[in-house]
Amino acid sequence: MKKIIENKIKFGRVVILGRPNTGKSTLLNAIMSQKVAITSPMAQTTRKNTRVVFENENGKIIFSDTPGIINKVSDLIGKRVNTEAPKEVGRADIVLCVLDISRPKNEEENKVIGLVRKSKAKKILVYNKIDQAIGSKDHLAEYNYLEEEFDKVISVSAIKEKNIKGLINLIFEMLPEKDSKSTEEDAEIMQAKGKPVIGLNSKDYIAEIIREKAYLFLRKEVPYSVNVEVDSVVDKKKLILIKARILTTADRYKKMIIGVGGKKIKEIGYNARKELELMSSRKIFLELLVEIDKHWAERDIER
Ligand SMILES: Nc1nc2c(ncn2[C@@H]2O[C@H](COP(=O)(O)OP(=O)(O)OP(=O)(O)O)[C@@H](O)[C@H]2O)c(=O)[nH]1
Ligand SMILES: [Mg+2]
Structure with a gap:
């Protein structure tokens, strides 16, 4: 009983960032327990920011899935897609920086890290694809040094839905207990529109x-x-x-x-x-x- 009284209902905005292909959209689908965003092995599968409302007994979170940022782009669409994630970061209470630790680190990560650094939000480093990061595919050691820039670190497998509940609990723990009326209202408006259950009417x-x-x-x-x-x-x-x-x-x-x-x-x-x-x-x-x-x-x- 005491715990319920202590646990204040929270409302917050969480933005998912990362270079292309790290599993951001797969992670959002795992969090929502349904397909709200498409996924593929191609870079920049996500072209636009996708916002959905997650709700449980602890409160409501507006999650934004963003397209992976690419360092150098020459085509029109790539350029436009690259502007999406920075637009979303400003209002975030928490940013999730998703890394694919089954792949070697390279300079492609730097743009995302730069964006995370500029943000005033709380920061969670998410090591994804732990199911695949085994033996010669385990590149965790190349990413470890980033941990000091983050408030928390968590390992998950988005595809195998491993530690997703742990991530959701961590997010609720870290959400500030501030006045979040506008987030609450936005979440309600989105839910009234039928999101995240997007279907054939869309x-x-x-x-x-x-x-x-x-x-x-x-x-x-x-x-x-x-x-x-x-x-x-x-x-x-x-x-x-x-x-x-x-x-x-x-x-x-x-x-x-x-x-x-x-x-x-x-x-x-x-x-x-x-x-x-x-x-x-x-x-x-x-x-x-x-x-x-x-x-x-x-x-x-x-x-
Ligand atoms: N083995 C493994 N594969 C994963 C995991 N998460 C995602 N993938 C795969 O990684 C590929 C990219 O996943 P997406 O979710 O589309 O990646 P994204 O970060 O949203 O990519 P962009 O939208 O292009 O920025 C897909 O083929 C997924 O099936 C995971 O936890 N383990
Ligand atoms: Mg995506």
Whole structure:
């Protein structure tokens, strides 16, 4: 009983930072126990900051998943994506800096560390992929020196959902007991809008699922040429009819996305449909076209 009285309900903002591919989006999905962000082995899979509300008996947290920051980018989208994480850090109560300790450290980490250093928020260093960081793949010793810049350090496996509860408890412990009315209100507004249970009512979410499958089945630079637009979602009672287009910037990419005899696009469409059916428990018909649109990146920047 005493513990409950002592435990004040807390509200806070937590921003997840890290270089690309460290498992930030996988970690957010593990925290939320559902898929709220797409993931893939390609860098900068996440293109925009994604905010969701986590709630338990200790309070509510607005988590922001950010795209991984890359040191040198020349393309339009990469440049725009690189500006996302810095925008989010200012209002954070806590920043989580996610590291992939199964991969050697290199200078790519420095930009993220620089951003963390500038932040006035409390700081947690998260060693991720401990399931994979074994034997010659254990690079923990290369990252250890960073610990002194952080308030706390924790090891997790986002994919195996190891120590996720420990991380959530640590976050609640570290959240300041300050007046957090605006965070509380923002969390309520987001929850009223139906987040994090984003579903088929969200064209953006469907587009993300399709983009994820394109990332999984396409290689090299092709995924970076891709954007997905969902034109319509119609409930036909027996099934849901979704019309969507994969946009790409060049004819050679379009050919690769379609594949020999349409094999690739079928694979992408099949896997997107299966996932959307599983999520919605409805039958889905997905009409997926590939189109050349040289200017989608410019439009994306203006948004
Ligand atoms: N073995 C292992 N793989 C993981 C773990 N967490 C994430 N991954 C994998 O690492 C890859 C990148 O994961 P993401 O969650 O997309 O990484 P991210 O940091 O969000 O990347 P960007 O959005 O590109 O910045 C995916 O293939 C994940 O399945 C983990 O704990 N263990
Ligand atoms: Mg991501």
